[in-house]
Each structure stands twice: as C-alpha cells, then as structure tokens.
Amino acid sequence: MIVVAGTGLVGTHAADQLRRRGHEVRSVSHNTVNEVDPAATEVVLLAHAGDHVRTARRFLEAGCHVVSVSDDTKDVLALLDLNGDALAAGRTLIVGAACSPGLSGLLISYLGAKFDQFDEAHVAVHGTGGPECARQHHAVLSGTALGWHEDDWLRRPAGSGRELCWFPEPIGSRDCYRADLADPLLVKHAFPHLARVSARTSATRRDRLTARLPMLTPPRAGGDMGALRVEVRGVRGGERAVEVAGTAHPMAQIAGSVAASAAHELRRQAHFNTPIAPGVLALGDAALPNNAILDDIMQTGIRIQAFYGVQ
Template sequence: MRVAVLGAGAVGARVARQLLASDSVDQVLLRDVSSERLARSAGSIGDRVVIEHHPFPATLDADAVVVASPRGTQLAAVEEAISAGLPAVLVSDGLAETVAILRLDRAARDAGIPVLVGAGFAPGLTCVLVAHGMSWFDEVDEIHVYKMGAGGPACALVHHRALSRFSYDWRDDAWTRRPGGSGRELCWFPEPVGPRDCYRAALADPVLLHHAFPGVGRITSRMAATRRDRLTAPMPMLTPTHVEGGTGAVRVELRGRRGTAQETLVLGAAERPAVGAAVVAATAIEWVLDGRVSVGGMAGLAEAVEPVGFLGELADRGLATEIFEGDGAGS
C-alpha cells in the first residue's frame, strides 16, 4: 500500500511517521511546496518515504490520500483525489473550505470513494467523541463542542482568524449566525489545560455534526481565547507564529434524555493539537485502507467510523479519552 500525504508540516510529517511506524503502509509519498520542509521531515521519517516538491507530477501515484496542507489548498487537493478515484482523509479546520468540500459529495459518490472530512483534532476527535457519547442517551437534544490550542503555523492562522469571523450554530432547525469572540463561557478541559474562557468562532464542527446527526436540535462550538486574542483577532497576525503550539484540549458536552431523566455527558482529551490530529488522521486512513469505513462520498468521522473501536485504537497510540464526572454529570 502507498499513501500520499499532502503537506509536510506539523501534522503531515507526523501522519507519515505514524503510518510507517505501524507498518500499515509500505511507502509514503510526501508532497509539499517547500523543499526545505520536505528535507527536514523526510530526514526524520526514514527511507520508506518518497518526497515530491513543486512543480508536482501530473498524476498522484498512491492508493489513498491524506490532505494535511494549509487552508485554501485543500479544496483543489480533494478535487484531484476524486478525479484520480482515490479515497481521501482531510485534516481540515477552516469553516468556509469545509462547507465547499462537503459540496463535492455527489462527485465523490459518483467516483465510489469515501472522503473523510475534518479528520484531525477538532474537528475529528471531537466528532468521534460525540458519536461515542450518543450511545449514552435515548435522545440527544444538544451538542456543544469546545477546543483549546493550535498546532502548526497554518493551524494558528485559522485559529486567529476564526475569532473575527461569524460562527454558525445549529438552533431550532436553522443556522444562527453570531459574531466570533462573543458568548463567553468558562469551560473545564482535561488536565493539564484546566479552566479556560471560550468564545464563539468560525469553526467547522457544527457543520460536520449536523451532517451526521440532523435530528439534534442544538449544535454549537466555541474555542478558548484570551482577551488579547479577541482584541487582535481582526488585525493581521502581528508576530510570527510558533513552530508548534503547546498542549491543547477538546471537550464535548451532550445533553439529552436517558429513560425519564435529563442528563449531561462531558467527554474530552488533552494533547498537542498537531500530535492529536496526526494520530486521528493516520488511524482514519488505515481504517479506509482496511475497508472499515462504511460510508461513500463526503462524511465526517462521526458517521464514518465505529467510535468505540476507533477511540480504542487512538488510546493505543497514546491519545486517551476522558470523561468528566462532576455533580450529576455522566452518572
């Protein structure tokens, strides 16, 4: 098996390393526009990686594709994968681009291939946590997703911009548009992150979760930010981003009915976002290659994978899931 990984950044290089370490693929084709980044990544991965830098060959010689390139380049990469008839996994986090990619559903179905959208830390792990949490309830009324932290520079830029864009929440059978940076909520993430103020932002999680669970009445998302983040969000990034952010976390909250009781369930995970995204994407592409993904066309992880098995494999790779047991929660 040969997997093409598009993007050799903080996530892409780790996806390649994960795939080769697990021996699930024979060879990884690593593509990036930066020959410097490719050389740095390939040197640490081993000899079963083939690198391709710009200008790329006309054909993509692989059995499947992982798209881990920056926002703005993913739509074209998915179109290329579909036209080549290759199943794909996307580590997408930009809202507008995710919506545009989901519109390629018909083309993906016609090609008879699965395309897993939002297979990173958030969205990605968040979607699987929600899918797992659904099994706790007879009926779920609300889903709320929270994230904290950013991976590499491309992820940090999306994170920065998301606070100044409109967020879209699903509420009462319609999309509600609210300004990013509004709606402060104090949330506890798994340790070592702990409590953080979270705000509305242009995040893709509600779109993917509504795609998977159209019957849920309310789906929202928020991300952790400081006052300085909110103040500087409308401006260009004033300082260069870190090569990689520190420990981040995700948290999902489900409210619904079990039996006759109204209950709340809180699940989460803490990890460096680029590491978490790479683990999720590598596991997802392995499931695609093994034929364990049941959907055809565009789908988020919530509808594409069996959550308990998937979370178990993530735990084997060091990405553990936690439950918050507070007063009445998870009981």
C-alpha cells in the first residue's frame, strides 16, 4: 500500500495518479499520518505542509520507503541528514520530488546526456501549487539565496539578481530573481561534479517589496499556472553548448505527477525485486531510474518542451 500524507492540491493529484496506476492508496491528513500502520505500508508520500523530517524518520525506521515533496531549504537539509537512518533501514528516501526541486533534476539528467560533459545547471520556476505553496513563494523572496560557484556556496540576498527568463507558452518571458530555494542543494547533491548551479523564481515588483510583510492578498485556493525552465551548459564535440527544456502546466499538476511517479517507481522496483539503492536521493541522481520516472511523468499528461532557438 502507498500512503499519501496531505489532502491539498498536490497530495490529491498524486493520490489520483497512483490509483490510476492500480495501486492501493490511502490518503491521510498530516494530523493523522502517525495513525498509519507502517507494517501495512510500502511507500509513504509526504505531500503536506510543514516539516517532513520527523515523519520521514519514523517511517524509514519502520521499514518504509519515503518520498517527500518538501521544497523548504531547512527541511530539505534535515531530510538529507537522514541518509544514515535510510542506510541502516535499507530503505530509500527521495527528497524534493515536486516541480522545482524534482522535475528540474530529471531534466538536468535528461539534458546532460546530450553533452560529452556538462558543468553548469540553471533553474527558473514560475507559479505556485496552492495556498501553502503560495505562502512559501512569498517567504523565499525575503531570505538568503544559495548558489554553487566554482567549489563554494554563494550566499546572496533573495530578491536580487534579476534575469529575464523565457518559459514555455503560455507563460512566456518573466523577470526572475534569486530566492531561498532548495534546488541548488539538491541539484548539487545529485550532480556533485557541477561547477555552477543557480535557481531563480519569477516575481513582480510587489512580490519583492512586500516579501518581508504578511501576504497582502489571500492565495488562490486553486493554485496557479506553473512553469519550469532548466538550462544546462557543457561541452559537446569540443565546443561549449547549451540545452534548454521546460514545461508549463498547473503547478499542482506538475508537482503531483512528479511525486506520484517517484512513489510508483519505488514500489515497482521493490515489487520486481530490483530495489533502488538505499539512502537519501534527489531526482536526477545516477542511482535512480531517471528516464523511467520522466517517461512516467509524461504519460500523466505533463508535456516537456525543448528550446531549439528562434528563426
């Protein structure tokens, strides 16, 4: 059985996708997840608001695989620290299985295969999945943004570093800024050889000016149209080259599909007695069947687009 903890937009979409694949699924709220019997559970998908580390540790120690959609930097760091717990239990914890992080790592893996070697990855994201995701987006513009540059972590003020990024239609071009995002942490975790990693989020002038204040307007209950843009740079045929890919769908649909596909693959591999290596992993890690997960995501209706230039 797969347990989905979280009954918001992302959790509901993930549970629906898993049921369509024929899995036995139990949906619970974050308040009742501790009532779940681990002995009857193979995979736990954490899609609720708030910290995931305590719940993840409990289910790992009980012998369950865990998938987390958390994109909070502090929570992600705490989840990465559970590697020893996961190894001791012989179970896998996939961290950041949403859009950004999550699908971003899968696209880096996909685009990286087009190079002889690649050394840069730059991510940009637009939109929010639901009320809690919108509150998170509001908060990330007021913290400290991380980036990896030539063997060192760079810390810059969130909301700085404006860059015009082009997303797949209908989103188009948006001003994007550094933000307190977990993507650099997980991208560097999955691709330790990278020399440069950055992540930005789209924002308006009002977003930046009010980032340190309470939200002035309530978030939309149905979430927003979301988009992801991933740019990978490297060497091909002795020359520098760039590859860009992305997607544009409702953000909750993207995140829910990625989470469901990660949970599906964990259970499928275990069922066929070819379990994924134990430990804490981020999507894109070579230990994961990234192409299979990406193919499964596309079968849910998420369309991946590649940029080939303008004429």
